[in-house]
Amino acid sequence: MSMLRTESLVKRFGGILVSDAISIDITPGELHAIIGPNGAGKTTLINQLSGEMASSSGSVWFDGADVTALPIHERARRGLLRSYQITSIFEDFTVRENAVLSAVGAREHGWRFLQPMLGRSGPARAADEALVACGLAARADVPAADLAYGERRQLEMAMALAAQPKFLLLDEPMAGMSVQESAAVVAMLTRLKGSYTILLIEHDMEAVFALADRITVLVYGKVMFTGTPDEIRNHPEVRAVYLGEEED
Ligand SMILES: Nc1ncnc2c1ncn2[C@@H]1O[C@H](COP(=O)(O)OP(=O)(O)OP(=O)(O)O)[C@@H](O)[C@H]1O
Numbered sequence: 001m002s003m004l005r006t007e008s009l010v011k012r013f014g015g016i017l018v019s020d021a022i023s024i025d026i027t028p029g030e031l032h033a034i035i036g037p038n039g040a041g042k043t044t045l046i047n048q049l050s051g052e053m054a055s056s057s058g059s060v061w062f063d064g065a066d067v068t069a070l071p072i073h074e075r076a077r078r079g080l081l082r083s084y085q086i087t088s089i090f091e092d093f094t095v096r097e098n099a100v101l102s103a104v105g106a107r108e109h110g111w112r113f114l115q116p117m118l119g120r121s122g123p124a125r126a127a128d129e130a131l132v133a134c135g136l137a138a139r140a141d142v143p144a145a146d147l148a149y150g151e152r153r154q155l156e157m158a159m160a161l162a163a164q165p166k167f168l169l170l171d172e173p174m175a176g177m178s179v180q181e182s183a184a185v186v187a188m189l190t191r192l193k194g195s196y197t198i199l200l201i202e203h204d205m206e207a208v209f210a211l212a213d214r215i216t217v218l219v220y221g222k223v224m225f226t227g228t229p230d231e232i233r234n235h236p237e238v239r240a241v242y243l244g245e246e247e248d
Pocket residue numbers: 013016018036037038039040041042043044045
């Protein structure tokens with residue numbers, strides 16, 4: 001059974017075909033990476049999966065249901081979540097308050113309940129677990145405004161996890177990070193692996209090959225190949241078109 005599946009998904013911008021009949025299939029608990037040269041259509045595909053962009057044709061199936069026609073918030077409510085689409089970080093709130101707010105928001109209780117919720121089991125527990133998973137437990141009581149760039153990205157991820165999604169769409173979570181910050185994100189994703197189903201777009205090939213169960217190579221909007229990291233490494237066409245280009 002698949003958690004997320006697309007059938008011949010197409011996106012056209014005017015006359016330009018950006019997603020060219022993409023069919024992918026992601027199983028529960030899998031960490032699936034999408035790689036491809038700049039402009040291959042990776043971000044467009046994530047936009048189509050999250051619901052930020054309507055598809056020109058084809059379908060998206062999530063958790064057994066056809067969600068192609070559903071708007072972004074309805075897909076999020078069903079547990080298909082893109083990390084940054086969570087409420088933006090509130091600077092004056094502590095790290096923990098931000099995570100609790102996200103957990104409360106996901107349950108559609110609304111804001112005014114934030115204060116009492118901080119002491120309650122459901123959202124507070126989800127928030128604390130998310131902070132531990134993202135390596136931010138020791139920073140829980142720090143105002144979000146005091147976080148370093150890498151920690152802010154970790155908080156965004158913690159806020160997504162606090163909402164207890166079934167599926168996480170991660171678009172370049174390591175972009176703009178230092179080597180140490182990237183290593184912290186790889187460690188975090190390694191801990192999360194298996195507990196969540198994750199689609200990861202990332203240019204850092206070392207991270208992708210360390211983390212992914214399977215990788216899909218996208219070139220000019222088309223799926224060139226899907227396989228395990230070893231299969232990708234040894235695929236002549238992929239090496240020539242993509243990995244070779246990266247080495248250059
Ligand atoms: N709103 C838009 N209107 C017209 N063309 C677009 C639009 N969004 C994206 N494109 C085009 O679609 C193609 C794919 O873009 P996309 O950002 O999805 O690629 P990508 O693989 O994510 O690239 P990168 O690795 O550089 O982030 C590009 O040629 C881009 O110019």
